[in-house]
Amino acid sequence: MLPLLDDIRLIAFDLDGTLIDSVPDLAAAVDAMLGDLTWPPAGEAKVRDWVGNGSHLLVARALADAGGSAADEATLSRAHARFLAHYRAAPCARTRVFPGVREALDALDARGLVLALVTNKPAAFIDPILEALALRDYFRLTLGGDSLPEKKPHPAPLLHLAAHFEIAPHHCLMVGDSRHDIEAGKRAGFRTLAVPYGYNHGEPVAASAPDGLVESLQELV
Known part of the structure; x- marks a missing residue:
């Protein structure tokens, strides 16, 4: 010891x-959420640097990266709900x-x-x-x-x-x-x-x- x-x-x-x-499952949920918003996927490498501060900040970082600036509260709330839905569907696949x-x-x-x-x-x-x-x-x-x-x-x-x-x-x-x-x-x-x-x-x-x-x-x- x-x-x-x-x-x-x-x-x-x-x-x-x-x-x-x-990260593989978190990234899949993030990319699915971004797809729901008709934005391109972030990819696993980026998500690996975004995790650690909870799901709200993870989604906020993904939206800021995709949109070039911080998202408004309504968009963030909607995106966070979509992320949770996708992650809940497969939290431990990979x-x-x-x-x-x-x-x-x-x-x-x-x-x-x-x-x-x-x-x-x-x-x-x-x-x-x-x-x-x-x-x-x-x-x-x-x-x-x-x-x-x-x-x-x-x-x-x-x-x-x-x-x-x-x-x-x-x-x-x-x-x-x-x-x-x-x-x-x-x-x-x-x-x-x-x-x-x-x-x-x-x-x-x-x-x-x-x-x-x-x-x-x-x-x-």
Whole structure:
């Protein structure tokens, strides 16, 4: 086990870009939404740089890219509804678990650590994806971007976890792939661990100065 895990009792994981590669399905939903608006598709490469701040910002970024400027609220609302409909129809057709994730979750669960999930993805999509990928049973609590009034990088979801399980923040670890995960963890008083293979808007996550960085979550075993 990494020294970073010493005295850690709770680990909060991000989902997209940390545990799973969901961009293929997100990109398909984005492109279908753009098609509904008679705009050309964005493609997977662009979407990979847009995810991480929740579905509203993902759609807003896609519309701004397609239209050359920010969309008005009515267009954004309509487009967001279309995106959710397309994504709901196939949230896990091509989404895959990153290598090393199952091994890490197995080992951490066996040690009796509290494992939780904190994502900015809408909560309604969490369980269907986790169930489809056989990951649901690892997590004692899951929080989506709309589960609480605030979402990452605000520390509120992480502080909610710590309070729920009655574990002091300095005994908790936030694991993620983006600057928003690291900022949320630091602001909540959690230790932070980053993976470099996820979605961080084209920036190296190491620039956010996490307490640790691993190439694969299997290094936690």
